[in-house]
Amino acid sequence: MIQIKSLHKSFDGRTVLDDINFTFNNGKTNLIIGQSGSGKTVLMKCLVGLLTPEEGEVLYDNRNFITMGKKEKKTLRREMGMIFQSAALFDSLSVLENVMFPLDMFSSMTNRERVKRAQFCLDRVNLIDAQNKYPGEISGGMQKRVAIARAIALQPQYLFCDEPNSGLDPKTSLVIDELIHDITTEYNMTTVINTHDMNSVLGIGDSILFICKGHKEWEGTKDDVFGATNKRLTDFIFASDLLQEIKTEKNKG
Amino acid sequence: MFKPIAFLFRPIAKFGAYLLLMAKVLSRPERFRMYFKQYVSEMVKLGYDSIGIVLLISFFIGAVICIQIKLNIQSPWMPRMVVGYTTREIMLLEFSSSIMCLILAGKVGSNIASEIGTMRVTQQIDALDIMGVNSAAYLILPKILGLMTMIPLLVVFSIGAGIFGAFCTAWIGGVMTASDLEYGLQYNFVEWYIWCGFIKSLFFAFIIASVSAYFGYTVEGGSIAVGKASTDSVVSSSVLILFSDLILTQLLMG
Numbered sequence: 001m002i003q004i005k006s007l008h009k010s011f012d013g014r015t016v017l018d019d020i021n022f023t024f025n026n027g028k029t030n031l032i033i034g035q036s037g038s039g040k041t042v043l044m045k046c047l048v049g050l051l052t053p054e055e056g057e058v059l060y061d062n063r064n065f066i067t068m069g070k071k072e073k074k075t076l077r078r079e080m081g082m083i084f085q086s087a088a089l090f091d092s093l094s095v096l097e098n099v100m101f102p103l104d105m106f107s108s109m110t111n112r113e114r115v116k117r118a119q120f121c122l123d124r125v126n127l128i129d130a131q132n133k134y135p136g137e138i139s140g141g142m143q144k145r146v147a148i149a150r151a152i153a154l155q156p157q158y159l160f161c162d163e164p165n166s167g168l169d170p171k172t173s174l175v176i177d178e179l180i181h182d183i184t185t186e187y188n189m190t191t192v193i194n195t196h197d198m199n200s201v202l203g204i205g206d207s208i209l210f211i212c213k214g215h216k217e218w219e220g221t222k223d224d225v226f227g228a229t230n231k232r233l234t235d236f237i238f239a240s241d242l243l244q245e246i247k248t249e250k251n252k253g
Numbered sequence: 254m255f256k257p258i259a260f261l262f263r264p265i266a267k268f269g270a271y272l273l274l275m276a277k278v279l280s281r282p283e284r285f286r287m288y289f290k291q292y293v294s295e296m297v298k299l300g301y302d303s304i305g306i307v308l309l310i311s312f313f314i315g316a317v318i319c320i321q322i323k324l325n326i327q328s329p330w331m332p333r334m335v336v337g338y339t340t341r342e343i344m345l346l347e348f349s350s351s352i353m354c355l356i357l358a359g360k361v362g363s364n365i366a367s368e369i370g371t372m373r374v375t376q377q378i379d380a381l382d383i384m385g386v387n388s389a390a391y392l393i394l395p396k397i398l399g400l401m402t403m404i405p406l407l408v409v410f411s412i413g414a415g416i417f418g419a420f421c422t423a424w425i426g427g428v429m430t431a432s433d434l435e436y437g438l439q440y441n442f443v444e445w446y447i448w449c450g451f452i453k454s455l456f457f458a459f460i461i462a463s464v465s466a467y468f469g470y471t472v473e474g475g476s477i478a479v480g481k482a483s484t485d486s487v488v489s490s491s492v493l494i495l496f497s498d499l500i501l502t503q504l505l506m507g
Contacts, residue, residue, distance in 0.1 A: 048383050077385030088376040102384050105284055160383075 001026045002047065002158060002190055007056035009042055016042045017053065017214045027188045028206035029181050031195055035236060039214040040194045044162055047192060048082060049073065060158065078106055081151030083161040083180075087143035089135040089150070095122065096131040099149045106154060121149040125179060141172035145179065152183055159184065159191040165200060173197060177204050198237060201225065210236070271467045277389040278397070278463075291395035292402075299361050299396065299462070300403020307407050308414045310356060311349065315415030318343055319422045323429055336429060337437020340419045342446075346506075349411035350450040351498045354457035357407070358490040362465035365396055366486035369469030370479035378470070393466040397459060404458040405451045412450070449505045456501060457494050464490040 007020040016039045024030040034040050045051040047058055049065060058065040060076060068076070089098050099118040103109060109117065122128045125145040130138055135146070144164055151159060161180060165173035181204040184191040193200065201208060205222035210233050218230045225237060282288040322336045369392055372378050381388035416438060423431045465486035472482045 050379055050382065074385045077383060080383055080385075082380065082383045084376045084380060086375050088380040090377055090380075104287055105384065105386055 001061055002192065003057070003059040003062075004043075004047070005057040005059070007043070007046060007053050007058070009039075009046055009051065009053045015214055017046065017211075020056070020211065020214075020216050022209045022216065022219060024190050024192050025207055026190050027185060029184050029191045029193055029204045030207045030209070031193050031201060031205045032209050032211065033196060033201055033236070034211040034217075035196065038211050040196075040211060041162060043211065044160060044192065044194045048080060048160055049077070078102075078154060079157040081154070081156035081159045083144065083147045083151050083159070083164050085163040085166050087135070087140070087147040089143055089146055091135055093134075094131070095127065095133050095135070095138065095146050098135070098146055099153050102150065102154045118149075118153060121153050122146070124152070124183070125149045141168050141176065144168065144172075144176050148176075148179060148183065152187065155187060157189060159189045161191065161193040161195075163194055163196070165195060165197045170199065173199060174203070180204065201237065212236075270471065271464070274389055274393075274467055274470060275463060277387065278393045278466075280387060280390055282390060282394070283386060288391065288395055291391065292399050295395045295399030296403050299364075299400045300407060303357060303360060303403075303407060304410055306356070306360060307353060307411050311344075311353065311411040311414035312418040312421075314348055314352075315340065315344060315418030316422045316426075317418075318348075318415070319419035319434070320426070320428055323422075333429070333433040334437035334440050337419070337434040338440045339437075340434075341416065341438045341442075344412050344415040345446045345450055346502075348415060349408050350453040350457065351494065353407065353411045354404070354454060354461065354494055355491055357404075358457075358461050358465075358494060359487050361400065362461050362486045362490050363483045365462060365465035366469040366483045367479055369393070369466055370472035370482045373470065373472045374475055374479060389470060393463070393470065396466060397462040400458040400462045401455055404454045408450050408454045412447075449502075452505060453498065453501050456497055460493045460497065461490050464493060 002024040004020055004022050004024075007017055008015070009017040020043065032040050032043055042051060046053045047065075052066065056066075060079075063072070063076065065073065065076065089095075090101065093101065096115070096118055099121050100114050103114040103117055107114060107117075119128060119131065122131055125148050127142060127145050127149065130142060130146075135143055138146070159180070164176050164180065168176065177200050180191060180193065183189070193204075195201070202222050202225065205225070208218075208220055208222065208225070209216065210218040210230070212232050218228060218233045220228065225233075228234060228237075318340050319336060322339045326339065327333070327335055369378075372392070378388045378392070381391060419434060419438075420431060422428045423434045468482040468486035468489070469479075472478045
Protein backbone atom coordinates (compact mmCIF):
# COMPACT_ATOMS: atom_id res chain seq x y z
CA MET A 1 0.00 0.00 0.00
CA ILE A 2 1.25 3.48 -0.85
CA GLN A 3 -0.18 6.53 0.87
CA ILE A 4 0.40 10.11 -0.18
CA LYS A 5 -0.39 12.84 2.29
CA SER A 6 -0.68 16.57 1.57
CA LEU A 7 1.74 16.36 -1.36
CA HIS A 8 2.87 19.69 -2.75
CA LYS A 9 5.25 20.31 -5.62
CA SER A 10 6.07 23.47 -7.54
CA PHE A 11 8.56 24.54 -10.20
CA ASP A 12 9.92 28.12 -10.13
CA GLY A 13 7.00 29.26 -7.96
CA ARG A 14 4.40 27.60 -10.20
CA THR A 15 2.37 25.03 -8.25
CA VAL A 16 2.06 21.74 -10.11
CA LEU A 17 0.69 19.56 -7.29
CA ASP A 18 -1.28 20.96 -4.38
CA ASP A 19 -2.46 19.07 -1.30
CA ILE A 20 -2.83 15.63 -2.89
CA ASN A 21 -4.01 12.88 -0.51
CA PHE A 22 -4.63 9.35 -1.72
CA THR A 23 -4.10 5.68 -0.90
CA PHE A 24 -2.94 3.26 -3.59
CA ASN A 25 -4.17 -0.15 -2.51
CA ASN A 26 -2.38 -3.47 -2.52
CA GLY A 27 -3.32 -6.05 -5.17
CA LYS A 28 -5.20 -3.46 -7.20
CA THR A 29 -4.53 -1.44 -10.32
CA ASN A 30 -4.62 2.17 -9.15
CA LEU A 31 -5.02 4.70 -11.92
CA ILE A 32 -3.99 8.33 -11.94
CA ILE A 33 -5.94 10.08 -14.65
CA GLY A 34 -6.12 13.65 -15.87
CA GLN A 35 -5.59 15.83 -18.90
CA SER A 36 -2.15 16.47 -20.34
CA GLY A 37 -0.37 18.94 -18.07
CA SER A 38 -2.54 18.16 -15.05
CA GLY A 39 0.44 16.93 -13.00
CA LYS A 40 0.11 13.13 -13.43
CA THR A 41 3.72 12.56 -14.43
CA VAL A 42 5.02 14.89 -11.70
CA LEU A 43 2.97 12.93 -9.15
CA MET A 44 4.38 9.65 -10.47
CA LYS A 45 7.92 11.06 -10.33
CA CYS A 46 7.34 12.18 -6.73
CA LEU A 47 6.13 8.67 -5.89
CA VAL A 48 9.22 6.95 -7.30
CA GLY A 49 11.65 9.55 -5.99
CA LEU A 50 12.74 11.10 -9.29
CA LEU A 51 11.40 14.40 -7.89
CA THR A 52 11.25 15.51 -4.27
CA PRO A 53 8.05 17.25 -3.15
CA GLU A 54 8.38 20.41 -1.04
CA GLU A 55 5.70 19.26 1.39
CA GLY A 56 3.86 16.08 2.24
CA GLU A 57 4.60 12.42 2.76
CA VAL A 58 4.92 9.37 0.53
CA LEU A 59 4.45 6.26 2.66
CA TYR A 60 5.32 2.80 1.36
CA ASP A 61 3.62 0.50 3.86
CA ASN A 62 4.14 3.21 6.50
CA ARG A 63 7.78 3.83 5.52
CA ASN A 64 8.25 7.49 4.61
CA PHE A 65 10.14 7.52 1.33
CA ILE A 66 10.98 11.21 1.47
CA THR A 67 12.65 11.29 4.87
CA MET A 68 14.32 7.86 4.83
CA GLY A 69 18.10 7.51 4.52
CA LYS A 70 20.01 6.74 1.31
CA LYS A 71 20.57 3.10 2.23
CA GLU A 72 16.91 2.48 3.07
CA LYS A 73 15.89 4.24 -0.11
CA LYS A 74 18.16 1.96 -2.13
CA THR A 75 16.65 -1.11 -0.48
CA LEU A 76 13.12 0.16 -1.11
CA ARG A 77 13.93 0.86 -4.75
CA ARG A 78 14.62 -2.85 -5.22
CA GLU A 79 10.99 -3.45 -4.32
CA MET A 80 9.88 -1.16 -7.16
CA GLY A 81 9.43 -1.84 -10.83
CA MET A 82 8.65 0.78 -13.42
CA ILE A 83 7.38 0.75 -16.98
CA PHE A 84 8.15 3.98 -18.79
CA GLN A 85 6.19 5.67 -21.54
CA SER A 86 9.06 5.02 -23.94
CA ALA A 87 9.75 1.53 -22.45
CA ALA A 88 13.31 2.78 -21.66
CA LEU A 89 14.99 -0.48 -22.62
CA PHE A 90 18.79 -0.49 -22.81
CA ASP A 91 19.62 -0.32 -26.53
CA SER A 92 22.96 -2.07 -26.22
CA LEU A 93 21.48 -5.14 -24.51
CA SER A 94 19.38 -7.91 -26.01
CA VAL A 95 15.83 -8.53 -24.81
CA LEU A 96 17.03 -11.32 -22.51
CA GLU A 97 19.91 -9.20 -21.16
CA ASN A 98 17.49 -6.34 -20.49
CA VAL A 99 15.30 -8.58 -18.35
CA MET A 100 18.35 -10.09 -16.69
CA PHE A 101 19.82 -6.68 -15.84
CA PRO A 102 18.14 -6.14 -12.42
CA LEU A 103 18.88 -9.78 -11.56
CA ASP A 104 22.55 -9.38 -12.55
CA MET A 105 22.77 -6.22 -10.47
CA PHE A 106 21.00 -7.23 -7.30
CA SER A 107 20.20 -10.92 -7.02
CA SER A 108 22.46 -13.55 -5.52
CA MET A 109 21.29 -16.17 -8.04
CA THR A 110 23.70 -18.20 -10.16
CA ASN A 111 23.95 -17.34 -13.85
CA ARG A 112 21.78 -20.33 -14.79
CA GLU A 113 19.11 -19.28 -12.30
CA ARG A 114 19.16 -15.72 -13.57
CA VAL A 115 18.71 -16.83 -17.17
CA LYS A 116 15.91 -19.15 -16.10
CA ARG A 117 14.12 -16.40 -14.17
CA ALA A 118 14.47 -13.92 -17.07
CA GLN A 119 13.14 -16.51 -19.52
CA PHE A 120 10.23 -17.20 -17.17
CA CYS A 121 9.37 -13.47 -17.11
CA LEU A 122 9.64 -13.26 -20.89
CA ASP A 123 7.44 -16.31 -21.23
CA ARG A 124 4.91 -14.62 -18.92
CA VAL A 125 4.63 -11.75 -21.41
CA ASN A 126 4.69 -14.14 -24.41
CA LEU A 127 8.04 -12.93 -25.72
CA ILE A 128 10.29 -15.91 -25.21
CA ASP A 129 10.90 -16.16 -28.97
CA ALA A 130 12.29 -12.62 -29.08
CA GLN A 131 14.85 -13.12 -26.31
CA ASN A 132 17.87 -12.75 -28.58
CA LYS A 133 16.60 -9.69 -30.44
CA TYR A 134 17.58 -6.12 -29.62
CA PRO A 135 15.08 -3.41 -28.60
CA GLY A 136 15.49 -1.71 -31.99
CA GLU A 137 14.38 -4.89 -33.75
CA ILE A 138 11.01 -5.30 -32.02
CA SER A 139 7.73 -3.35 -32.15
CA GLY A 140 6.57 -0.72 -29.63
CA GLY A 141 4.05 -3.13 -28.07
CA MET A 142 6.73 -5.80 -27.71
CA GLN A 143 9.08 -3.24 -26.12
CA LYS A 144 6.40 -2.43 -23.55
CA ARG A 145 6.03 -6.15 -22.80
CA VAL A 146 9.80 -6.50 -22.38
CA ALA A 147 9.64 -3.52 -19.99
CA ILE A 148 6.94 -5.36 -18.01
CA ALA A 149 9.10 -8.50 -17.90
CA ARG A 150 12.09 -6.43 -16.70
CA ALA A 151 9.94 -4.68 -14.09
CA ILE A 152 8.71 -7.95 -12.59
CA ALA A 153 12.06 -9.78 -12.74
CA LEU A 154 12.85 -9.04 -9.10
CA GLN A 155 9.24 -9.70 -8.02
CA PRO A 156 8.59 -6.14 -6.89
CA GLN A 157 6.04 -5.05 -4.29
CA TYR A 158 5.21 -1.87 -6.18
CA LEU A 159 4.76 -1.45 -9.92
CA PHE A 160 4.59 1.94 -11.61
CA CYS A 161 3.47 2.41 -15.20
CA ASP A 162 3.78 5.79 -16.89
CA GLU A 163 1.28 5.87 -19.76
CA PRO A 164 1.89 2.24 -20.74
CA ASN A 165 -0.52 2.48 -23.70
CA SER A 166 0.81 5.59 -25.35
CA GLY A 167 1.66 5.07 -28.99
CA LEU A 168 -0.01 1.65 -29.15
CA ASP A 169 -3.01 0.52 -31.18
CA PRO A 170 -6.24 -0.22 -29.21
CA LYS A 171 -5.82 -3.99 -29.44
CA THR A 172 -2.22 -3.95 -28.18
CA SER A 173 -3.24 -1.47 -25.47
CA LEU A 174 -5.84 -3.95 -24.28
CA VAL A 175 -3.22 -6.74 -24.17
CA ILE A 176 -0.87 -4.52 -22.12
CA ASP A 177 -3.70 -3.51 -19.74
CA GLU A 178 -4.77 -7.10 -19.18
CA LEU A 179 -1.18 -8.17 -18.65
CA ILE A 180 -0.57 -5.48 -16.03
CA HIS A 181 -3.87 -6.30 -14.31
CA ASP A 182 -3.16 -10.05 -14.25
CA ILE A 183 0.38 -9.55 -12.97
CA THR A 184 -0.86 -7.22 -10.24
CA THR A 185 -3.27 -9.88 -8.98
CA GLU A 186 -0.75 -12.68 -9.44
CA TYR A 187 2.04 -11.01 -7.44
CA ASN A 188 -0.32 -9.07 -5.12
CA MET A 189 1.50 -5.84 -6.00
CA THR A 190 0.51 -2.23 -5.52
CA THR A 191 0.28 -1.02 -9.09
CA VAL A 192 0.04 2.65 -10.01
CA ILE A 193 -0.78 3.49 -13.61
CA ASN A 194 -0.60 6.94 -15.07
CA THR A 195 -2.94 7.16 -18.06
CA HIS A 196 -5.43 9.15 -20.06
CA ASP A 197 -6.65 6.14 -22.01
CA MET A 198 -10.38 5.71 -21.34
CA ASN A 199 -10.30 2.01 -22.22
CA SER A 200 -7.84 1.51 -19.36
CA VAL A 201 -9.98 3.59 -17.00
CA LEU A 202 -13.11 1.56 -17.72
CA GLY A 203 -11.28 -1.75 -18.07
CA ILE A 204 -8.80 -2.02 -15.21
CA GLY A 205 -9.54 0.96 -12.96
CA ASP A 206 -9.87 -0.80 -9.59
CA SER A 207 -9.14 2.53 -7.95
CA ILE A 208 -9.01 5.87 -9.75
CA LEU A 209 -7.54 9.23 -8.79
CA PHE A 210 -8.54 12.11 -11.07
CA ILE A 211 -6.37 15.18 -10.86
CA CYS A 212 -6.98 18.49 -12.55
CA LYS A 213 -4.55 21.44 -12.58
CA GLY A 214 -2.57 19.88 -9.75
CA HIS A 215 -5.56 19.30 -7.44
CA LYS A 216 -7.30 16.06 -6.50
CA GLU A 217 -10.66 16.41 -8.21
CA TRP A 218 -12.27 13.01 -7.74
CA GLU A 219 -11.58 9.46 -6.56
CA GLY A 220 -13.50 6.23 -6.99
CA THR A 221 -13.58 3.00 -9.00
CA LYS A 222 -14.37 2.23 -12.64
CA ASP A 223 -17.96 1.40 -11.60
CA ASP A 224 -18.36 4.79 -9.92
CA VAL A 225 -17.36 6.63 -13.07
CA PHE A 226 -20.77 6.31 -14.75
CA GLY A 227 -22.59 7.74 -11.76
CA ALA A 228 -20.09 10.50 -11.10
CA THR A 229 -21.46 14.03 -10.92
CA ASN A 230 -18.13 15.86 -10.95
CA LYS A 231 -18.38 18.00 -14.07
CA ARG A 232 -14.64 18.13 -14.76
CA LEU A 233 -14.44 14.33 -14.55
CA THR A 234 -17.44 13.72 -16.78
CA ASP A 235 -16.18 16.31 -19.27
CA PHE A 236 -12.83 14.54 -19.33
CA ILE A 237 -14.05 10.94 -19.47
CA PHE A 238 -17.08 11.34 -21.68
CA ALA A 239 -15.48 13.73 -24.11
CA SER A 240 -16.21 11.39 -27.03
CA ASP A 241 -19.76 10.86 -28.35
CA LEU A 242 -19.36 7.09 -28.12
CA LEU A 243 -18.56 7.16 -24.41
CA GLN A 244 -21.38 9.67 -23.86
CA GLU A 245 -23.78 7.20 -25.49
CA ILE A 246 -22.49 4.33 -23.35
CA LYS A 247 -22.99 6.44 -20.25
CA THR A 248 -26.57 7.37 -21.20
CA GLU A 249 -27.45 3.75 -21.92
CA LYS A 250 -25.84 2.53 -18.73
CA ASN A 251 -27.65 5.13 -16.63
CA LYS A 252 -30.97 4.22 -18.30
CA GLY A 253 -30.41 0.52 -17.66
CA MET B 254 17.15 39.87 -20.96
CA PHE B 255 20.94 39.65 -20.44
CA LYS B 256 21.78 39.05 -16.78
CA PRO B 257 25.50 39.73 -16.20
CA ILE B 258 25.64 38.19 -12.71
CA ALA B 259 23.95 34.98 -13.84
CA PHE B 260 26.28 34.93 -16.85
CA LEU B 261 29.34 35.21 -14.60
CA PHE B 262 28.18 32.63 -12.07
CA ARG B 263 26.99 30.03 -14.59
CA PRO B 264 30.48 28.50 -15.15
CA ILE B 265 31.01 28.30 -11.37
CA ALA B 266 27.63 26.62 -10.91
CA LYS B 267 28.48 24.19 -13.71
CA PHE B 268 31.84 23.39 -12.17
CA GLY B 269 30.11 22.74 -8.84
CA ALA B 270 27.60 20.43 -10.54
CA TYR B 271 30.52 18.64 -12.26
CA LEU B 272 32.25 18.08 -8.90
CA LEU B 273 29.04 16.75 -7.33
CA LEU B 274 28.60 14.38 -10.26
CA MET B 275 32.20 13.16 -9.88
CA ALA B 276 31.57 12.51 -6.16
CA LYS B 277 28.62 10.36 -7.19
CA VAL B 278 30.71 8.63 -9.87
CA LEU B 279 33.48 7.74 -7.45
CA SER B 280 31.21 6.01 -4.93
CA ARG B 281 31.38 2.27 -4.24
CA PRO B 282 29.97 0.12 -7.08
CA GLU B 283 26.90 -2.02 -6.30
CA ARG B 284 28.30 -5.09 -8.04
CA PHE B 285 31.91 -5.22 -9.21
CA ARG B 286 31.21 -7.94 -11.78
CA MET B 287 28.78 -5.72 -13.68
CA TYR B 288 31.12 -2.73 -13.54
CA PHE B 289 34.04 -4.84 -14.74
CA LYS B 290 31.97 -6.05 -17.69
CA GLN B 291 31.21 -2.43 -18.58
CA TYR B 292 34.86 -1.47 -18.05
CA VAL B 293 36.09 -4.08 -20.54
CA SER B 294 33.41 -3.08 -23.04
CA GLU B 295 34.39 0.61 -22.72
CA MET B 296 38.08 -0.23 -23.23
CA VAL B 297 37.11 -1.80 -26.55
CA LYS B 298 34.67 0.94 -27.55
CA LEU B 299 36.75 3.96 -26.54
CA GLY B 300 40.30 2.66 -26.86
CA TYR B 301 40.54 -0.29 -29.24
CA ASP B 302 38.13 1.26 -31.73
CA SER B 303 40.24 4.45 -31.79
CA ILE B 304 43.48 2.70 -32.77
CA GLY B 305 42.75 3.04 -36.50
CA ILE B 306 42.24 6.81 -36.47
CA VAL B 307 45.23 7.32 -34.14
CA LEU B 308 47.50 5.30 -36.45
CA LEU B 309 46.26 7.05 -39.57
CA ILE B 310 46.59 10.60 -38.26
CA SER B 311 49.90 9.98 -36.48
CA PHE B 312 51.42 8.36 -39.59
CA PHE B 313 50.64 11.35 -41.78
CA ILE B 314 51.56 13.95 -39.17
CA GLY B 315 54.91 12.19 -38.58
CA ALA B 316 55.55 12.19 -42.33
CA VAL B 317 54.55 15.83 -42.77
CA ILE B 318 56.63 17.00 -39.79
CA CYS B 319 59.66 15.27 -41.28
CA ILE B 320 59.17 16.92 -44.67
CA GLN B 321 58.47 20.35 -43.16
CA ILE B 322 61.54 20.27 -40.92
CA LYS B 323 63.72 19.07 -43.79
CA LEU B 324 62.48 21.81 -46.12
CA ASN B 325 62.38 24.69 -43.66
CA ILE B 326 65.08 24.15 -41.06
CA GLN B 327 67.88 22.12 -42.56
CA SER B 328 70.66 23.99 -44.22
CA PRO B 329 74.36 23.28 -44.83
CA TRP B 330 75.02 24.95 -41.45
CA MET B 331 72.72 22.59 -39.55
CA PRO B 332 73.63 19.02 -38.55
CA ARG B 333 71.79 16.38 -40.64
CA MET B 334 70.35 14.75 -37.57
CA VAL B 335 68.16 17.82 -36.80
CA VAL B 336 65.21 16.48 -38.83
CA GLY B 337 64.99 13.18 -36.95
CA TYR B 338 65.67 14.82 -33.61
CA THR B 339 62.96 17.48 -34.04
CA THR B 340 60.43 14.98 -35.41
CA ARG B 341 60.98 12.75 -32.38
CA GLU B 342 60.68 15.61 -29.89
CA ILE B 343 57.47 16.92 -31.46
CA MET B 344 55.90 13.46 -31.57
CA LEU B 345 56.94 12.56 -28.01
CA LEU B 346 56.32 15.83 -26.26
CA GLU B 347 53.25 17.26 -27.91
CA PHE B 348 51.60 15.39 -30.74
CA SER B 349 51.21 11.89 -29.31
CA SER B 350 49.86 13.11 -26.00
CA SER B 351 48.22 16.52 -26.38
CA ILE B 352 47.20 16.78 -30.03
CA MET B 353 46.18 13.13 -30.20
CA CYS B 354 43.96 13.71 -27.13
CA LEU B 355 42.44 16.76 -28.80
CA ILE B 356 41.53 14.52 -31.72
CA LEU B 357 40.14 11.92 -29.32
CA ALA B 358 38.11 14.63 -27.56
CA GLY B 359 36.29 15.00 -30.87
CA LYS B 360 35.84 11.31 -31.56
CA VAL B 361 35.45 9.77 -28.11
CA GLY B 362 34.07 12.84 -26.29
CA SER B 363 31.16 13.40 -28.65
CA ASN B 364 30.44 9.66 -28.58
CA ILE B 365 30.27 9.63 -24.76
CA ALA B 366 28.13 12.79 -24.54
CA SER B 367 25.64 11.69 -27.18
CA GLU B 368 25.39 8.13 -25.82
CA ILE B 369 24.70 9.22 -22.23
CA GLY B 370 22.55 12.15 -23.41
CA THR B 371 20.37 9.83 -25.48
CA MET B 372 20.04 7.53 -22.49
CA ARG B 373 18.90 10.52 -20.46
CA VAL B 374 16.24 11.73 -22.92
CA THR B 375 14.91 8.20 -23.51
CA GLN B 376 14.54 7.72 -19.72
CA GLN B 377 17.07 4.85 -19.61
CA ILE B 378 18.94 6.70 -16.83
CA ASP B 379 15.67 7.15 -14.90
CA ALA B 380 15.10 3.41 -15.28
CA LEU B 381 18.53 2.72 -13.72
CA ASP B 382 17.85 5.16 -10.87
CA ILE B 383 14.48 3.60 -10.08
CA MET B 384 16.05 0.14 -9.99
CA GLY B 385 18.37 1.48 -7.28
CA VAL B 386 21.48 1.50 -9.51
CA ASN B 387 23.86 4.45 -9.09
CA SER B 388 23.43 5.47 -12.73
CA ALA B 389 26.25 8.04 -12.65
CA ALA B 390 28.77 5.53 -11.37
CA TYR B 391 27.56 2.66 -13.55
CA LEU B 392 27.65 4.69 -16.77
CA ILE B 393 30.56 7.06 -16.19
CA LEU B 394 33.15 5.27 -14.03
CA PRO B 395 33.83 2.44 -16.53
CA LYS B 396 34.24 5.04 -19.30
CA ILE B 397 36.77 7.07 -17.31
CA LEU B 398 38.75 4.00 -16.24
CA GLY B 399 38.47 2.36 -19.67
CA LEU B 400 39.84 5.40 -21.48
CA MET B 401 42.56 5.99 -18.88
CA THR B 402 43.66 2.37 -19.25
CA MET B 403 43.80 2.50 -23.04
CA ILE B 404 45.30 5.96 -23.53
CA PRO B 405 48.98 5.02 -22.82
CA LEU B 406 48.61 2.31 -25.43
CA LEU B 407 47.25 4.83 -27.92
CA VAL B 408 50.18 7.14 -27.11
CA VAL B 409 52.62 4.30 -27.90
CA PHE B 410 50.79 3.55 -31.16
CA SER B 411 50.81 7.24 -32.05
CA ILE B 412 54.55 7.63 -31.44
CA GLY B 413 55.27 4.45 -33.40
CA ALA B 414 53.07 5.44 -36.33
CA GLY B 415 54.50 8.98 -36.42
CA ILE B 416 58.06 7.75 -36.53
CA PHE B 417 57.14 5.15 -39.13
CA GLY B 418 55.56 7.95 -41.19
CA ALA B 419 58.79 9.93 -40.92
CA PHE B 420 60.79 6.90 -42.05
CA CYS B 421 58.46 6.43 -45.01
CA THR B 422 59.30 9.94 -46.25
CA ALA B 423 62.95 8.96 -46.11
CA TRP B 424 62.53 5.53 -47.73
CA ILE B 425 59.78 6.20 -50.24
CA GLY B 426 59.88 9.97 -50.68
CA GLY B 427 63.68 10.14 -50.69
CA VAL B 428 63.62 13.38 -48.68
CA MET B 429 66.70 12.28 -46.77
CA THR B 430 68.62 9.15 -45.93
CA ALA B 431 67.11 6.76 -43.42
CA SER B 432 70.38 6.55 -41.52
CA ASP B 433 70.43 10.35 -40.95
CA LEU B 434 66.85 10.20 -39.72
CA GLU B 435 67.64 7.22 -37.49
CA TYR B 436 70.62 8.99 -36.01
CA GLY B 437 68.51 12.07 -35.24
CA LEU B 438 65.76 9.97 -33.73
CA GLN B 439 68.22 8.36 -31.33
CA TYR B 440 70.21 11.51 -30.61
CA ASN B 441 70.17 12.70 -26.96
CA PHE B 442 67.13 10.57 -26.11
CA VAL B 443 65.53 11.35 -22.72
CA GLU B 444 63.36 8.53 -21.41
CA TRP B 445 61.47 10.89 -19.10
CA TYR B 446 59.79 12.49 -22.15
CA ILE B 447 57.97 9.23 -22.83
CA TRP B 448 56.72 9.20 -19.24
CA CYS B 449 55.68 12.84 -19.59
CA GLY B 450 53.54 11.82 -22.57
CA PHE B 451 51.93 9.03 -20.57
CA ILE B 452 51.27 11.23 -17.52
CA LYS B 453 49.78 14.02 -19.61
CA SER B 454 47.61 11.62 -21.58
CA LEU B 455 46.19 10.12 -18.36
CA PHE B 456 45.05 13.57 -17.25
CA PHE B 457 43.62 14.29 -20.68
CA ALA B 458 41.79 10.95 -20.76
CA PHE B 459 40.14 11.81 -17.44
CA ILE B 460 39.13 15.22 -18.80
CA ILE B 461 37.71 13.79 -22.03
CA ALA B 462 35.67 11.05 -20.37
CA SER B 463 34.44 12.97 -17.32
CA VAL B 464 33.63 16.29 -19.01
CA SER B 465 31.82 14.61 -21.92
CA ALA B 466 29.92 12.36 -19.53
CA TYR B 467 28.91 15.40 -17.46
CA PHE B 468 27.45 17.14 -20.52
CA GLY B 469 25.62 13.98 -21.56
CA TYR B 470 24.33 13.16 -18.08
CA THR B 471 22.89 16.64 -17.51
CA VAL B 472 21.03 16.88 -20.83
CA GLU B 473 17.50 18.25 -20.56
CA GLY B 474 15.18 18.16 -23.52
CA GLY B 475 15.32 16.20 -26.75
CA SER B 476 17.56 15.50 -29.71
CA ILE B 477 18.62 19.13 -30.14
CA ALA B 478 19.82 19.21 -26.52
CA VAL B 479 21.78 15.99 -27.11
CA GLY B 480 23.46 17.55 -30.17
CA LYS B 481 24.31 20.68 -28.19
CA ALA B 482 25.70 18.61 -25.31
CA SER B 483 27.87 16.72 -27.77
CA THR B 484 29.28 19.95 -29.23
CA ASP B 485 29.72 21.56 -25.80
CA SER B 486 31.56 18.49 -24.53
CA VAL B 487 34.07 18.62 -27.41
CA VAL B 488 34.65 22.37 -27.02
CA SER B 489 34.97 22.24 -23.22
CA SER B 490 37.24 19.23 -23.10
CA SER B 491 39.46 20.68 -25.86
CA VAL B 492 39.83 23.96 -23.96
CA LEU B 493 40.53 22.11 -20.71
CA ILE B 494 43.10 19.87 -22.43
CA LEU B 495 44.95 22.91 -23.81
CA PHE B 496 44.81 24.68 -20.46
CA SER B 497 45.98 21.67 -18.46
CA ASP B 498 48.65 20.95 -21.10
CA LEU B 499 50.19 24.30 -20.26
CA ILE B 500 50.21 23.59 -16.53
CA LEU B 501 51.35 19.97 -16.86
CA THR B 502 54.14 20.86 -19.28
CA GLN B 503 55.42 23.49 -16.86
CA LEU B 504 55.17 21.07 -13.92
CA LEU B 505 56.74 18.09 -15.65
CA MET B 506 59.41 19.79 -17.76
CA GLY B 507 60.03 23.06 -15.97
